[in-house]
Amino acid sequence: MKLIVIGVGQAGGRIADSLVAFERTQSSTFTVGAFAFDTTQQDLDALTAIPDQHRILYGQLEVSGQGVDGDSEQGSKLAEANCTELLRSLDDVPTSQADAILLTTSLGGGTGSTAVRPLTEELRQTYDVPIYGVGVLPATDQSPTAAQNSIQSLRTLTGVVDNLLLFDNEAWLTSGESIEDAFERVNAELVRRLGVLFSAGEVDASETVAESVIDASEIINTLHGGGVSVLGYSSTTVETTESNPGLLSRLLGRSEPEPVDATKAISVLETGFRKAIHQGLTAPCSLASTERALAVVGGPPAWLNRQGVERGRQYIESETECMEVRGGDYPQPDRESVEIDILFSGVSLDSRIDALQNAASKSEPVQELPESRR
Numbered sequence: 001m002k003l004i005v006i007g008v009g010q011a012g013g014r015i016a017d018s019l020v021a022f023e024r025t026q027s028s029t030f031t032v033g034a035f036a037f038d039t040t041q042q043d044l045d046a047l048t049a050i051p052d053q054h055r056i057l058y059g060q061l062e063v064s065g066q067g068v069d070g071d072s073e074q075g076s077k078l079a080e081a082n083c084t085e086l087l088r089s090l091d092d093v094p095t096s097q098a099d100a101i102l103l104t105t106s107l108g109g110g111t112g113s114t115a116v117r118p119l120t121e122e123l124r125q126t127y128d129v130p131i132y133g134v135g136v137l138p139a140t141d142q143s144p145t146a147a148q149n150s151i152q153s154l155r156t157l158t159g160v161v162d163n164l165l166l167f168d169n170e171a172w173l174t175s176g177e178s179i180e181d182a183f184e185r186v187n188a189e190l191v192r193r194l195g196v197l198f199s200a201g202e203v204d205a206s207e208t209v210a211e212s213v214i215d216a217s218e219i220i221n222t223l224h225g226g227g228v229s230v231l232g233y234s235s236t237t238v239e240t241t242e243s244n245p246g247l248l249s250r251l252l253g254r255s256e257p258e259p260v261d262a263t264k265a266i267s268v269l270e271t272g273f274r275k276a277i278h279q280g281l282t283a284p285c286s287l288a289s290t291e292r293a294l295a296v297v298g299g300p301p302a303w304l305n306r307q308g309v310e311r312g313r314q315y316i317e318s319e320t321e322c323m324e325v326r327g328g329d330y331p332q333p334d335r336e337s338v339e340i341d342i343l344f345s346g347v348s349l350d351s352r353i354d355a356l357q358n359a360a361s362k363s364e365p366v367q368e369l370p371e372s373r374r
């Protein structure tokens with residue numbers, strides 16, 4: 001699936017930047033352009049993968065490149081005033097190739113979380129592809145302002161973007177780690193899940209033995225219907241041995257992988273699906289509320305056993321009670337692990353919203369999130 005990726009604010013910019021860096025490790029490309037918009041100069045300067053000319057500072061007259069420090073009112077004003085100009089920068093990439101636009105941001109800051117709505121509204125004037133958000137929830141005890149901003153932006157953004165993929169810092173940050181190390185680690189976790197999903201749709205089917213390759217429309221159909229989504233993931237190292245090449249293979253200059261014992265492959269896949277569902281979610285949620293799901297099974301082709309993949313799909317159905325579960329392969333002949341990446345779309349997040357609402361109430365009151373958006 002080809003994407004235009006726009007990271008807004010510090011967390012958003014870093015996630016977009018890491019996604020571009022991840023793409024460079026894959027055999028297929030899935031971005032047609034990547035951008036970072038921010039009110040903080042230092043945070044734009046710290047990015048490494050997004051080209052300089054696509055890192056754009058705004059609001060410098062008002063905040064001198066220092067950011068809005070969580071002030072959502074100011075963030076919102078700056079975004080409203082600058083979004084048309086910011087989006088002009090998209091003119092130098094082949095936007096017509098994009099299947100969707102991805103806006104990444106934290107939900108607890110003042111810049112990114114308030115820019116997504118005006119950017120989305122402006123983008124809709126020109127593009128008719130779906131616009132997805134990736135939003136990072138703050139740790140509960142981080143600050144009442146972050147909690148308040150996140151409740152507010154969740155409420156706004158779920159009604160604005162076509163789907164909001166959530167990542168919850170509370171579930172991923174651990175104590176004893178410097179905050180910079182922690183962010184780098186958790187961003188890598190999020191980006192791996194996003195990257196596998198989007199690059200799986202870009203494998204060239206003619207070059208692989210994949211029986212079912214995912215295309216952009218399947219990702220779009222899974223995300224269709226709005227609401228919030230989470231991603232589950234697991235990775236299992238597997239043996240990859242190459243047999244002595246036969247005559248044809250030698251003539252063609254390639255060696256064939258040795259067949260993998262079916263029972264072993266099925267077992268790896270079954271365990272992988274279980275882990276992806278129960279240990280690897282980007283945000284805790286009630287899986288029983290899943291409306292649609294999509295599983296990508298990546299790894300050396302010999303390990304992508306049909307029966308194992310089908311059992312995994314059935315397992316998702318039984319855990320989510322969702323009957324709309326799509327699946328596809330992501331053959332990666334050079335890898336030594338089997339990766340399972342599952343998108344759960346239309347989930348509800350009850351207990352996290354309650355915790356953030358409690359934390360937010362320690363400062364000024366915010367409007368409650370309507371039941372339908374929980």
Ligand SMILES: Nc1nc2c(ncn2[C@@H]2O[C@H](COP(=O)(O)OP(=O)(O)OP(=O)(O)O)[C@@H](O)[C@H]2O)c(=O)[nH]1
Pocket residue numbers: 008009010011012014015039040067068069070071105106107108109110111112113136137138139142146169183184186187
């Ligand atoms: N997962 C993750 N969270 C981050 C990262 N950087 C900041 N955060 C979290 O994001 C929230 C703060 O949002 P930022 O993205 O820093 O804010 P901003 O959009 O730049 O807005 P201002 O700084 O207020 O102008 C807090 O909850 C942080 O813990 C990151 O790289 N990864």
Ligand SMILES: [Mg+2]
Pocket residue numbers: 009010040043067068109111
């Ligand atoms: Mg910032």
